[in-house]
Amino acid sequence: MIKLYGLKLSNYYSLVKAALIEKELEFEEIKAPPSQEKESLARSPMGKMPSIEVDGQYLSESFAIVNYLEKRTPTPALLPADPMTAGKTLELSCHIMLNVELVARRCLYAALFGGSVSDEAKASTREDLPRGLQAVNQLMTYGPYAIGDQFTLADLYAYYSLGLAGTVYRKMFDANPLDDFPQMQALTSLLAERPSIARVTAESAS
Ligand SMILES: N[C@@H](CCC(=O)N[C@@H](CS)C(=O)NCC(=O)O)C(=O)O
The missing domain is CATH 1.20.1050.10 (Glutathione S-transferase Yfyf (Class Pi); Chain A, domain 2)
Structure with missing residues (x-):
C-alpha cells in the first residue's frame, strides 16, 4: 500500500492525492507537516510535503511522484500516448x-x-x-x-x-x-x- 505523507492543506499534497485517486490506487494518508527533522528529511530532502513511501522507499517532488504513478499504473493514463x-x-x-x-x-x-x-x-x-x-x-x-x-x-x-x-x-x-x-x-x-x-x-x- 502506498503511504502519502503531508498535510491536506497543501496544494501539492492534494495534487498527488488526486492522482492516486485517478489511478484507483490504494493509499494511506499520514499526517506529516514539513520539517527539518531527520525523519522528514529522509522522506523529502528539503523537508517539504508531499512525499510517498512504497515498500520502504521514499519519493518526494509531486512531479516525480506523478510520473512514478504513471509508470507504475499506466491506465487510466495521465499522459497522452502521442x-x-x-x-x-x-x-x-x-x-x-x-x-x-x-x-x-x-x-x-x-x-x-x-x-x-x-x-x-x-x-x-x-x-x-x-x-x-x-x-x-x-x-x-x-x-x-x-x-x-x-x-x-x-x-x-x-x-x-x-x-x-x-x-x-x-x-x-x-x-x-x-x-x-x-x-x-x-x-x-x-x-x-x-x-x-x-x-x-x-x-x-x-
Ligand atoms: N516542488 C515541490 C514543492 C513542494 C512544496 O513546496 N510544498 C510546500 C507545501 S505546499 C512545503 O512543504 N512547504 C514547506 C517548506 O517550504 O518548508 C513539489 O512539487 O512537491
Missing part, C-alpha cells in the same frame, strides 16, 4: 510550476499567513505572474482540458496552482489575474467537478 502531445503536457506542467506557482509563492506567506515580503519580491510578483499566466494560456488548448480532450497531469497542475496563484495575487494586489483569461477560469470550474478533485476538496476539511 509523444509530442505528452511532451506538450509536460511542457505546460513545467510552465505552470515554474512561472505561475513558484512566482506566486514569493508572496504566499505575506498573502495568507500574515508574513512579510520585500518590496522587491512584491513588485517582481506583480510583474511576473501575469507573464506566467500568459505563457500558460498560450500553451493550453482548452479542448476542453488543458491539453486536448484527455484529462492529464497538466490539469492537476493547472487546478492546484492556478487557484493558489489567483488567491495570492488577489490578496496582494486586489485584482484577479485570471480575469484576462476566461478560458482558464472555465477550465478551473470544469476541473473542480472532476470526481477525484471533488473528493480531495471534500476531504480537505476533515
